[in-house]
Amino acid sequence: MKLTGREKTELFLEGIVTVILLLLLNLSIIILINQSIQTNPGLRDGIFIIKRSILIGPDHFHLWSWENIFITLMLVFDAAVVYWRLIRRYHQMQLRHIISELHYIANGHLDHRIGFKLKGNTQSVVESINALVDSVIKSMDEERAIENSKDELITNVSHDLRTPLTSILGYLGLIQDKQYHSQEDLLKYTEVAYLKAKQMKSLVDNLFEYTKVKQTGTPLSxxxxxxxxxxxxxxxxxxxxxxxxxxxxxxxxxxxxxxxxxxxxxxxxxxxxxxxxxxxxxxxxxxxxxxxxxxxxxxxxxxxxxxxxxxxxxxxxxxxxxxxxxxxxxxxxxxxxxxxxxxxxxxxxxxxxxxxxxxxxxxxxxxxxxxxxxxxxxxxxxxxxxxxx
The missing domain is CATH 3.30.565.10 (Histidine kinase-like ATPase, C-terminal domain)
Known part of the structure; x- marks a missing residue:
């Protein structure tokens, strides 16, 4: 993920402000500690005794310059705080980019996916979002396919029923209008109508059976x-x-x-x-x-x-x-x-x-x-x- 120039400036200013605040805090702590030591002889003597009793290394060096050690520790702490603040702000910017990508997808660009390669939990969020979008698209495609399947089913059933039904109505119409010349013609017309009716019944039975067995909860004996x-x-x-x-x-x-x-x-x-x-x-x-x-x-x-x-x-x-x-x-x-x-x-x-x-x-x-x-x-x-x- 690439940061914009504005975001890089924000990170830089965030670091500068954090360093200044930490330096002021460190200076205040040092001044307060020195004042406490100067105004409290007992505390000063106790610190002196502690310095003499602490020996460092094989040559037994005394710990005299505690201020330098304290400042070093404070600098390490300050560096950790600055790093934490910058990482925190960087993660916020990452989330801002992810939200922007989500808005882009939500505006109708359903073929778009978040292509960031991040680290840690943020990458898991990106992968989850992409998987969620894929799932939604799949559900939409399945729903669309079901609708198309229903339309196709209605079209096919209508077509297959219309042909025998037209024949039945045609031959029964001939019989009703007495458009036959002999008993043999009458029997022929009724036989054709009967066969076409059986064909329709077979289709309806098959359709009923098909819809029944396609249901996932169909019981089996x-x-x-x-x-x-x-x-x-x-x-x-x-x-x-x-x-x-x-x-x-x-x-x-x-x-x-x-x-x-x-x-x-x-x-x-x-x-x-x-x-x-x-x-x-x-x-x-x-x-x-x-x-x-x-x-x-x-x-x-x-x-x-x-x-x-x-x-x-x-x-x-x-x-x-x-x-x-x-x-x-x-x-x-x-x-x-x-x-x-x-x-x-x-x-x-x-x-x-x-x-x-x-x-x-x-x-x-x-x-x-x-x-x-x-x-x-x-x-x-x-x-x-x-x-x-």
Whole structure:
């Protein structure tokens, strides 16, 4: 921190005034002591005896010139006082500069930070202020992102609801106005309206589920689950649906049970979403594979794979985002709500785990990492469980 010319002058004058005051104080003390000694013979004789009794060094020098020693001590004391006064005033100037920087930031220059390199507690104050400003900026950005997210949510929901709603109103309007030529046309119009209504209900249900699992306080019904048994049940549930589109679904055979503590209903929602997506978007493949195995200590890994079309590399980083759809699936036959994978990710996060995806020409694989014990949390970096209190 650089001092201004005015501040340097203030420091200089502060030192001069302090030295003058101390010299006057020292002179007054010396005069008072001399007068006391001169007017008090007993005190003078006592000082003389003390001088003779004090010997210094191996040659036994007598302490005769006490005035010089006293003056030396006074000068040392004066120097300490001057240093203390100047340091005190310098710290006040530092605080004045810090306050000036704070006013500058408060006036809207939020990208500015206090760049002083000071010593001691003052530097801690500067670092705390900078950290506080960073925290405020981060909170403002998060609040802005939340507002943008809300606007985006409303826009996406409105768009996805408007399309089927327009179709429903259109076909019901044709029926109401008797704009059909046969009973077959009437049944066709009502069937389309019904399917569009189901599409709307699915979107509303998914949206409700998404908002519910995104809440941090969402309760979980924890039970001890055998993942291998769950894989077998999933195969049985989706076997017929997969066969309709020419796919076979299978789970890897294991001899030993694999238990975890989790919410079976919510995990079932995750696997339903992943397997339904594999059936819907992997029609050009032949197989869907389920596999549960142990990972790092305290961790299990479940793979849901299919050998259908490869997901474009540019889409892998966005595939879990809310309302995101891979471009190839944006059509009325396969295009979903774009919430299924976001819901799956939120449910896995509630369990303390994480989900990732990889895709190449051979397989597209969703990997779910879950802690064995409820209350543990896995980190994607080292894939090791952390126990939370």
């Amino acid at each position: 924890i039970n001890r689950i055998d993942l291998n048994q769950m894989m077998e049940q999933l195969v049985a549930s989706f076997e017929l649906e997969a066969k309709k589109v020419g796919l076979t679904i299978s789970a890897k055979d294991t001899d030993q049970p694999l238990y975890i503590e989790a919410d079976a209903e919510k995990l079932g929602r995750v696997f339903n979403n992943l397997i339904s997506n594999a059936i819907k978007y992997g029609k050009d493949g032949k197989h869907i594979y389920l596999d549960a195995q142990t990972g790092q200590p305290g961790e299990v890994i479940i793979h849901v794979s299919n050998d259908g079309s490869q997901i474009p590399q540019k889409s892998l980083d966005q595939i879990f985002e809310r309302f995101y759809r891979v471009e190839a699936s944006r059509n009325k036959d396969t295009g979903g709500s774009g919430l299924g994978l976001a819901i799956a990710q939120s449910i896995i996060d509630l369990h303390g785990g994480y989900i990732s995806v990889s895709s190449d020409e051979r397989l597209t694989t969703f990997s779910i990492h879950l802690p064995v014990k409820h209350g543990d949390r896995l980190t994607k970096k080292d894939q090791a469980p952390k126990t939370t209190n």
